[in-house]
Amino acid sequence: MDWQEYVVIDPNICHGQACIKGTRIMLAVVLDNLAAGLSVDDILKSYPSLTLEAVRATISYAADLVRERVVALPA
Numbered sequence: 001m002d003w004q005e006y007v008v009i010d011p012n013i014c015h016g017q018a019c020i021k022g023t024r025i026m027l028a029v030v031l032d033n034l035a036a037g038l039s040v041d042d043i044l045k046s047y048p049s050l051t052l053e054a055v056r057a058t059i060s061y062a063a064d065l066v067r068e069r070v071v072a073l074p075a
Helices: 027-035 040-046 052-068
Strands: none
Touching: 027 040, 027 052, 040 052
């Protein structure tokens, strides 16, 4: 999955937060919904301009981010 085909970061759109290209839907919103337990189908119904591929690109983008950063977890 080449998430770069679906993700845009533009300082003039959503304060520079990563969004789905052609929308103002921030990737964080999609990830928050997944984390809250919503199904992909539920998310697609809530945001009709999203596609399944855009949701997958969001997950792929997040996976790339966590490979690049170490987060200290409490003991």
